[in-house]
Structure formats: structure tokens, C-alpha cells
Amino acid sequence: MDKLVVHGDSSLTGPLTVGGSKNTALPLMAATLLGDGPSTITNVPDLRDVRTFSKVIRYGGPSVTFDPKAHTLSVDATALETPVAPYEMVKKMRASFYMLGALLGRCGRAKVSLPGGCAWGPRPVDLHIKGMRAFGADIELDEGYVHASTPPGGLEGGTFRLDPVSVGATINLLLAAVTARGPSKIENAAAEPDVVAFGRALQEMGAQIDGLGTRTLEVQGVDRLRSGTFRNTPDRIELGTFLLMAATASPPGTPVKIRKGTHEHLGPVFKDKLAATGVDVSYDDETVTVTRPDTLRPVSIETAPFPGFATDLQAQWTVLLGTTDGTATVTDTIYDDRFKHVPELQRLGMEIGVDGNTATVRGGTPLQGAKVMSTDLRASVSLVMAGMIAEGRTDVLRVYHLDRGYEALEDKLGAAGVSIHREAYDEFAEPERESVAE
Ligand code: UD1
Numbered sequence: 095m096d097k098l099v100v101h102g103d104s105s106l107t108g109p110l111t112v113g114g115s116k117n118t119a120l121p122l123m124a125a126t127l128l129g130d131g132p133s134t135i136t137n138v139p140d141l142r143d144v145r146t147f148s149k150v151i152r153y154g155g156p157s158v159t160f161d162p163k164a165h166t167l168s169v170d171a172t173a174l175e176t177p178v179a180p181y182e183m184v185k186k187m188r189a190s191f192y193m194l195g196a197l198l199g200r201c202g203r204a205k206v207s208l209p210g211g212c213a214w215g216p217r218p219v220d221l222h223i224k225g226m227r228a229f230g231a232d233i234e235l236d237e238g239y240v241h242a243s244t245p246p247g248g249l250e251g252g253t254f255r256l257d258p259v260s261v262g263a264t265i266n267l268l269l270a271a272v273t274a275r276g277p278s279k280i281e282n283a284a285a286e287p288d289v290v291a292f293g294r295a296l297q298e299m300g301a302q303i304d305g306l307g308t309r310t311l312e313v314q315g316v317d318r319l320r321s322g323t324f325r326n327t328p329d330r331i332e333l334g335t336f337l338l339m340a341a342t343a344s345p346p347g348t349p350v351k352i353r354k355g356t357h358e359h360l361g362p363v364f365k366d367k368l369a370a371t372g373v374d375v376s377y378d379d380e381t382v383t384v385t386r387p388d389t390l391r392p393v394s395i396e397t398a399p400f401p402g403f404a405t406d407l408q409a410q411w412t413v414l415l416g417t418t419d420g421t422a423t424v425t426d427t428i429y430d431d432r433f434k435h436v437p438e439l440q441r442l443g444m445e446i447g448v449d450g451n452t453a454t455v456r457g458g459t460p461l462q463g464a465k466v467m468s469t470d471l472r473a474s475v476s477l478v479m480a481g482m483i484a485e486g487r488t489d490v491l492r493v494y495h496l497d498r499g500y501e502a503l504e505d506k507l508g509a510a511g512v513s514i515h516r517e518a519y520d521e522f523a524e525p526e527r528e529s530v531a532e
Pocket of ligand 1: 406429
């Protein structure tokens with residue numbers, strides 16, 4: 095297994111460059127299955143999740159080729175004989191569940207494993223299933239699988255209200271609705287930039303969708319979709335992560351540049367909250383410049399669907415709060431139990447406690463390096479971030495979580511002034527015998 099070793103005596107001076115979005119690339123890959131020939135997606139990050147989803151797609155018959163250096167991925171879905179997404183693959187990555195909408199739309203039938211829970215608790219897919227039923231799909235659950243089929247000639251279409259707002263269900267229902275025979279309406283739909291970019295790609299393929307970026311999506315089904323070449327959008331969570339790293343771990347007064355992100359995708363709440371801490375941020379077309387002040391003010395946040403504060407940035411915000419001169423809270427309204435990083439941050443000395451879905455951080459306590467364990471993707475990057483400000487050496491174990499969503503993080507941070515490297519280790523090795531100081 096690999097770990098990242100971070101030394102806190104270095105400082106982030108930049109610049110940093112944002113790659114393509116994981117959360118947009120995966121639905122774009124699913125959309126290629128609806129096209130009538132080979133499709134290409136550019137600006138695809140070289141991530142474990144992209145490789146996992148490539149395998150899921152290949153399982154059904156299509157070919158997927160990926161050039162990780164060029165960040166270009168091509169799918170030829172002309173042959174799709176096996177409309178199945180098996181448990182062994184879906185359990186590794188929940189986004190594989192997008193195969194349900196894509197396969198139903200493309201083949202009229204699908205057998206897709208239920209994803210199960212994840213590190214931070216249950217993550218239901220009931221809305222995906224109810225929505226497909228509302229659009230006319232016949233769905234049965236058997237032995238951990240969703241068995242779905244459309245009436246002859248395809249889905250009829252229909253109206254479905256998402257409660258709560260769900261990014262995953264919005265994407266899955268769009269995949270199913272765009273080739274339905276009749277019109278469909280998704281109420282209380284997600285408006286995340288990832289959903290909008292994905293919906294625009296479907297439009298380029300010939301789909302008729304109105305309302306992208308709003309809470310009501312109206313779809314008029316079309317017979318066929320065209321294949322094509324699509325450019326993936328920049329990763330807004332990587333941009334937000336880099337911004338928060340610069341706000342936390344750069345030398346005060348030294349501007350850090352972050353390139354190639356789309357700052358509008360951060361949303362207004364994130365920007366306002368960051369400004370309230372006293373961090374100076376200037377947003378230009380493709381470059382965000384962050385200058386850390388001597389002291390940061392504590393600012394509480396609450397996650398919410400876009401345009402609210404992204405749940406994928408709350409763990410990183412928690413670390414930032416550790417460097418402020420007071421007490422503030424982080425409340426996750428999307429996932430109640432998404433705080434697995436907290437006990438690890440406590441091991442580094444952070445003064446932090448969790449009550450219900452709220453973490454309270456008392457800033458200003460210096461952190462000490464230690465060995466810490468990654469539990470999920472965003473938790474692991476928050477531990478790297480904490481290692482950047484901790485005294486001495488921090489080993490972030492089980493970094494495979496981080497590899498799901500950050501491409502070559504150690505290379506990017508290393509080139510930007512951080513002392514960080516990757517090492518292989520044996521998770522089950524006996525610890526060396528130590529003596530206790532008298
Ligand atoms: C969520 C985040 C997304 C983030 C991703 C990974 C939101 C709205 N979504 O997306 O930004 O990138 O986690 O961290 O912030 N739900 C149901 N039934 C369903 C589907 C969802 O009850 O069938 C609930 C979930 O439990 C959750 C909420 O709806 O409380 C939002 O879920 P959803 O947006 O679908 O989750 P992801 O797509 O994983």
C-alpha cells in the first residue's frame with residue numbers, strides 16, 4: 095500500500111494547476127453509451143475512479159481507451175451486449191450506478207448491483223429507483239441487484255420530484271429520460287456545475303433538455319443521440335481544495351496562484367465564507383490568487399446543495415479553521431456522519447469535537463506530525479493539508495482513497511513548495527520496538 099509523507103516545515107508558494115473534474119468525467123463517460131458511435135472526452139483526469147468506471151463500461155462490451163498523459167478518453171459503445179454492472183465493480187465506486195440510466199436508455203434493460211453504504215454511512219439510491227419507475231421502468235430488486243426493463247419501445251417518461259436534492263439521481267434520471275418516448279420533468283433537481291456540464295454534453299449529442307442549472311429540468315425524449323467529442327470541465331473540488339490549502343499553509347503575504355479552474359463553480363457561499371476569514375482572494379478568468387493574512391478569523395459553514403457550500407469541501411474547511419484565532423463550526427446537512435477525519439485530526443493535536451452533524455473547532459493550537467489513516471477521499475486530502483501545517487513529519491496512510499480523486503497530488507504540491515513524497519509500506523508489518531523516555 096502507499097502512503098504520503100508530508101513535512102510541515104515547508105510552505106506552499108504555488109503555483110498549482112487544476113485538472114479535469116472527476117464528478118463530471120464519470121457521468122460524461124456514462125453518456126457516451128447513448129451515442130450512435132465512438133465518442134471522445136478530453137481533459138479527463140488520470141484517477142482511480144476513471145479507471146474503475148472504464149472497467150465497468152468495458153464489462154458490457156464497449157471498448158474504452160485512455161491516454162492518461164493526453165487526458166483523453168475514447169469510448170466505442172457500438173457493441174454493448176451485456177447490460178450488466180456487477181457487484182464487484184459497483185462496490186468499488188458508487189458512480190457505477192449511473193449505468194442504470196445509461197443501460198436502460200441504450201438497451202432497454204439493465205442489471206446493476208446496488209452500491210451499499212460507504213465509509214460515512216448509508217447512501218441510499220431509492221430516489222434513482224423511484225424516479226426510473228415514475229418514467230415507466232419495471233424494476234425489481236433481487237439478490238442485491240436492480241433488474242430493470244422498459245416497456246417495448248422504451249421508457250414513456252414522466253414527472254418525478256427529488257426530495258432531497260440529489261446529484262446522483264438527477265444524473266441517472268437524465269440518462270434515462272433523454273431517449274424516452276415522451277416528455278419528462280425532474281423537480282427539485284440538482285444544479286451542481288457537474289450536472290450542468292453533463293447536461294450540456296447531452297444537449298450536444300442531440301438531447302432536448304430545458305432548465306439546466308435550475309431546480310426544474312424538462313426533457314423531451316429523442317429517438318437517437320449522436321456521438322461526439324466533449325471537453326470535461328475543470329474540477330471545482332480540486333480548485334476549492336487548493337484554495338483552502340493556500341489559505342491555510344502559505345506564507346502570510348505571499349500570493350499563491352491557482353491556474354485553470356473555473357471559479358464560478360465554487361459557488362457564492364464558499365467565496366463569501368472565505369472572504370469573511372480575511373483571506374485575500376482575487377478571481378480572474380483562469381487564475382485565482384490567494385494571499386493569506388497573518389491571522390484568520392473563525393467562520394462557521396453549513397453544507398448545502400449548489401449554490402451552497404459543497405460537502406466535498408467541509409473536511410478541508412475544518413483544517414483551515416484549526417489555523418484561526420477562535421472557535422467555529424462545520425455542519426454537514428448532506429451527510430450527517432461525514433466526520434471520519436476528525437479523530438485523525440485529533441491525533442495531530444487539533445482541538446475539535448463532533449456533536450451530531452456538527453464539528454466544532456477551536457483554532458490556534460499548533461499541530462504535531464503523526465501517523466494518520468485515510469478513510470475516504472476528501473478526509474484523506476484534509477489530512478495531507480493538516481500535515482502541511484503540523485510540526486515534523488506526518489504519514490497519511492491508505493492513500494488509495496486520495497488516488498480516487500486527486501491526480502498526482504504529491505507532484506503538484508511538491509512543485510509548489512511542499513515537502514511531500516509517496517512511499518510504499520506494509521500495512522501489516524510489526525512495528526519496530528521502541529523505548530519510552532525516562
Ligand atoms: C453528494 C453531493 C455531491 C458530492 C458527492 C460525493 C450534494 C447534493 N451532493 O452527491 O456534491 O460530490 O456527494 O461526496 O451535495 N439521497 C437519498 N436517496 C437517493 C439519493 C440521495 O436519500 O436515492 C440523499 C443522500 O443520502 C444525501 C442527499 O440525498 O443526503 C444528496 O445525495 P446525492 O446528491 O445523490 O449524493 P451524491 O450523488 O453522492
